[in-house]
Amino acid sequence: MKRWLMVVPLGLFLLMAVFLYRGLYLDPAELPSAMIGKPFPAFNLPTVQGDKTLTQADLLGKPALVNVWGTWCISCRVEHPVLNKLAEKGVVIYGINYKDDNAAALKWLAEFHNPYQLDIRDEDGNLGLNLGVYGAPETFFIDAKGVIRDKYVGVIDETVWREQLAAKYQALVDEAKP
Amino acid sequence: MKRWLAAAVLALGLAGVAHAAIDTYEFANDAERERFRDLTKELRCPKCQNQDIADSNAPIAADLRKEIFRMLGEGKDNQQIIDFMVDRYGDFVRYKPALTGKTALLWFGPAGLLLAGIVVMVVIVRRRRAAPTDGSDALSAEERQRLDQLLDTKTDD
Numbered sequence: 382m383k384r385w386l387m388v389v390p391l392g393l394f395l396l397m398a399v400f401l402y403r404g405l406y407l408d409p410a411e412l413p414s415a416m417i418g419k420p421f422p423a424f425n426l427p428t429v430q431g432d433k434t435l436t437q438a439d440l441l442g443k444p445a446l447v448n449v450w451g452t453w454c455i456s457c458r459v460e461h462p463v464l465n466k467l468a469e470k471g472v473v474i475y476g477i478n479y480k481d482d483n484a485a486a487l488k489w490l491a492e493f494h495n496p497y498q499l500d501i502r503d504e505d506g507n508l509g510l511n512l513g514v515y516g517a518p519e520t521f522f523i524d525a526k527g528v529i530r531d532k533y534v535g536v537i538d539e540t541v542w543r544e545q546l547a548a549k550y551q552a553l554v555d556e557a558k559p
Numbered sequence: 560m561k562r563w564l565a566a567a568v569l570a571l572g573l574a575g576v577a578h579a580a581i582d583t584y585e586f587a588n589d590a591e592r593e594r595f596r597d598l599t600k601e602l603r604c605p606k607c608q609n610q611d612i613a614d615s616n617a618p619i620a621a622d623l624r625k626e627i628f629r630m631l632g633e634g635k636d637n638q639q640i641i642d643f644m645v646d647r648y649g650d651f652v653r654y655k656p657a658l659t660g661k662t663a664l665l666w667f668g669p670a671g672l673l674l675a676g677i678v679v680m681v682v683i684v685r686r687r688r689a690a691p692t693d694g695s696d697a698l699s700a701e702e703r704q705r706l707d708q709l710l711d712t713k714t715d716d
Contacts, residue, residue, distance in 0.1 A: 412605060415649035480618070506622055513647035515605035515619050 414532040415513055421447070421527045422511035429478050429486050429500035439499060440527050444553035445473035447521040448497070449509060452485040454517040460536045461493050467542065468496035472550060475499045479517055480506040522549055525557040584628050591631055598627050598640055601655060605648045 421437050428435060440447070448464060450457040468474055476497030478486045483502060490500070503509055512521065515534075522531035531549050533541070586592040599613035604620040612620040612627075623644070630640050644652050656662045698706065 412651050413649055415645065415647060510622060510626060511647065513605075513649070515648065 412515070412534070414529075416521070416529045417532060419529055421521075421523055421529055422508065424501070424503075424508045424511070426508060427502050429476075429483060429490065429502045431483075431502075435499060435501055437527060440475060440523060442525055443473050444522070444524050444550065444557050445475055445498075446550065447475045447477060447523055449477045449479045449512070449514050449517050449519045449521075451479050451481040451517050452489045453481065456536045457518045458493075460518050460538070461496070463537055463539060463542065464496040465494050466539075468498075473498060475501065477501045477503050477508060477512075479503050479509045479514065520546075522546075522553060524553050584624075587632075594637060595627060595631055598631075598637060599624055601653065602627075602641070602644055603652045603654055605652060611654065 421440055423437050425434060425436050427433070446467075448460075450460075464474055474496050476495075476499070478500060481504065483504065486500075486502075490497075501508065506514075512519075518534075518536060520533045520537060521529050522533075524530050530553060533546060535541075537546065584595070586595065596613065600611050602612050602623065604610045604612045604615040604617055604623070606617045606619045607615045610617075610620070612623045614620075626643075627640055630643065635643075641653065645657075650656050650659075650662065656665060658666055
């Protein structure tokens, strides 16, 4: 028998081992978003404050985070102070109040401070559905032209922001500069 | 006593109903009901990972069932409905993934491995079969003598 044939099983085993070892550290709850690279879906919804109607055109012009939240979402409460800090530092954040009781949302924003430049009121969850939202909090990164460039599922805390997301946001800001 | 028993049995029935994910949808006809059942079984709940959306109690699954019902009412065909879901949630939501370059390994991998196994087996079996024809397993006279000797000593013991 040819000598080299004998290393084939070992090679196959190593290949499988590497493949499966990598699988151990993947988070099965983290889905690749189908929305990345697509324009932000069209919508026509009132604000949480109820003073005007917003459409996707209102999100154009500046790269921004679009944060999907609800008062029923416990981890959103953990995330909220971090968003406040980011907003203070000048990060543009738009909020989608997803499938929520509007009075509760208003109370939340009044109590915990409002980091959002615009508050979209998605009471029946249609915009969320079009965005492929499957749980809150979820945060979309859109560029100045309103194209979804990235998505983060889960709580943005300071470590996550510093280590993963700040650079992505900065890249979008740099890109938007003439 | 009988009355109590009847009440208890009825209560048991209620407990069963309370656990299942049941929505009340009015379908135009049985074909539509059948399609709804097939679609909700084929699409996977994005939140709960290993349940189809027919099976899941997660709010998102309820929303998706409602959405499928709405689209069925609008006369969309199955492919359009599946495309709608895949556009938003990715290939992940399909229990039967579409055949693309990315999923080819998934579709043909097992068959490929099986085929490779069969090929390896056939090659080995053929080699084994081919080997004896050169007569190398026949003993030379010397060897035969030695074998007899060994066997004899064994029986003598």
